[in-house]
Amino acid sequence: MSATGTAHAAAHRSGGGGASGGPRHLAGTGALLRLALRRDRVMLPVWVLVLGTLVVSGNGSIAALYPTAADRAVLAASMTANSSLRALYGPVFGDSVGALVAWRFGVFAAVLAAVMSLIVVVRHTREEEETGRQEMLSAAVVGRRAPLTAALLTALVANTALALIITAGLAGRGAAGALALGLAVGLTGMVFATAAAVAAQLTESARLAKGLTAAVLGAAFTLRAAGDAGDAAGGSLLTWLSPVGWAENLRAFAGDRWWVLLLPVAAVLLQGLAAYELASRRDVGMSFLPARPGPAEGRLATAGALAWRLQRGGLAGWTAGFLVAGAVFGGMVEGAADLVGQNAQAREIFQRMGGAQALSDAFLSALLGLFGMVASLYAVGSVLRLHGEETSQRAEPLLAAPVGRLRWAAGHLVIAFAGSVLLLLAAGTGMYLSYGRDPGGVLAAAAVQLPAVWLLGAVAVLLHGAVPKAAVAAWAVAGLAVAVGWIGPALDLPQAVLNLSPFGHLPKLPGAAMEWPPVLVLTAGAALLVAAGLAGLRRRDLVTA
Incomplete structure (x- = not known):
């Protein structure tokens, strides 16, 4: 059966092909989630444990390098005063050990969480369609939204585990600040997980979907760097336009501005809804930006x-x-x-x-x-x-x-x-x-x-x-x-x-x-x-x- 026919058959069994629908659209989500976690049983633990451990290890490292409050205050003032280092790491919002850990590792942890998330989502959506596995799965009782839901849940499991490791590891410096940093990193990962979900609907290849999402991530990092270079307080418009800048401006261990979490949560919801809407309007294997056909006569020798x-x-x-x-x-x-x-x-x-x-x-x-x-x-x-x-x-x-x-x-x-x-x-x-x-x-x-x-x-x-x-x-x-x-x-x-x-x-x-x-x-x-x-x-x- 063709991809189109299979998709229509699956849609019919799961209650129709429109954007609206009931729980039947999610039929098989649990099985697909277990399959995804089994396939990623090596890759995801390595990403989560290594990244989480390295962030948490910064606690002891910063404390050993800057043992006194005076040392930390000098470091915070000097780093914030230099536009070059602000562009690289962001401004320092506090001089406690926790605030310095968040400054030194928060931006890069958020970026690496985003990379992990986009790889996971594209792997279990567009790559499954590209290899033909999704067509076979759709021939069973699998709801139209189940594959995308399972992919996003896999990313959510990974980012939640990473956030918990960071929170538990840094709780000794302040439970609220540790939770803020963990949520900042985990939610940044989910922002780019849902961005990858949208890209997977738009493009015809997994490679292009990863490339588009990575380009968005690169633009977000560049916006944050440019904004922080020009504003030591982190209040630049460019910084606020960047999801990486949102993670920074949560200010973990330095005031914990919880309302900033509304920005990544809103981005996750909006991008997730867009991905589901796009998925409901296309057939399996198809895309909204199809690859251009080559010439009628081959030129590749x-x-x-x-x-x-x-x-x-x-x-x-x-x-x-x-x-x-x-x-x-x-x-x-x-x-x-x-x-x-x-x-x-x-x-x-x-x-x-x-x-x-x-x-x-x-x-x-x-x-x-x-x-x-x-x-x-x-x-x-x-x-x-x-x-x-x-x-x-x-x-x-x-x-x-x-x-x-x-x-x-x-x-x-x-x-x-x-x-x-x-x-x-x-x-x-x-x-x-x-x-x-x-x-x-x-x-x-x-x-x-x-x-x-x-x-x-x-x-x-x-x-x-x-x-x-x-x-x-x-x-x-x-x-x-x-x-x-x-x-x-x-x-x-x-x-x-x-x-x-x-x-x-x-x-x-x-x-x-x-x-x-x-x-x-x-x-x-x-x-x-x-x-x-x-x-x-x-x-x-x-x-x-």
Whole structure:
């Protein structure tokens, strides 16, 4: 049965296809929720536990670095006075340990919760339709709204667990403030979960749905950064236009403005209603923004050309984003270095992230390390496009032609690994344009992130090739590496923990001496993992669902 016919049949069994309807529209939601939680039984606990633990660990770290009220007051005043650091972390609204934890980790925890949520919702909505699994499920007694409801409930379970971990872990600093921070992070995740639900109705591919939601998240972070850079009180209109800014302006441990929670709650409700309305007006597998048909006569002579056609739009968007972000953050280097130089504890944090060289170099190195971590997410997503092509059964007819599996995979892998080079060079170029010093050193510092990026991309190749059912776990591996590398230095975690991230082994350029052994070891490790993954791909059967 076709997708359209199946959808109409399912709608008929569940009480009609309109936006209105009774509980029959939700028939099967519980079973689909259990299925989603079972499928994500590894990925979601890793995301939630790692992110929650890292935020909670900031409690002890901040208390150890700033043991007295006077130390904390000096830090709060100095950080709030600098527009560059306000753009990066937001203004400091209080000088208690809890308020400093919320300042240092609140924005980034909210962003990572949003990333987790958009991945989960798209995975259990548009990706299910793209692979054909939803059509089979709809042939059973499954209500029209059940798949979307189950996906949103899965995101709600994850964000609730994350909020509870943060609340319980920081309750010793004040139960109200801990609850405020937990709700700020969890509700930000739900805002982008419902945004992803809307995107999944509008687009025809899971990749595009993730890309659109990620672009909204990037715009929200940029609005918040621009607003905070211009207003130390957090009252800028730009900040209030951003869901990430709402999390910040809840002011956990610094007054706890509970009324701000009405904004994310309203956004969740409105976006959720929009997603349900859109879902009721389309057939399974269809979308409101269908992909444009190609030319009547094919122009793609090779599998690599097809891979380029499929991924060029995403690569262009990522490259433009890295170039702009590099220019924005490059302009912060001098101001941040001048300020941090007046604070011994803050200087230690940046030197753990960027090395013991001059502060401007350490800050630049730390920023480029962050770009490397984000680039690793691009690499993983680009590699997993292979998995999407295979599970959606688009790879099978291609491989039925005289196209070998290695040739098919090579096109996507070249874009993934070479594309990450382009992204980091774009970030380095943007930084040089705004920083204006030593272009060779800045570009070298950007390029030295590549072995760690490639290693995480290679993990995705290995999982897809050898254990395709666990391919999605590559996101959890990348998320763990990013979380440890991003937040770990500020928590003063032991070196053994920091070494869990490949970024912890890289030389701290610019300023520090180049160390070739870790670069070569990481590169060789990436090559071996890619080879093992491709060997597994050659031997196994194709995944069809």
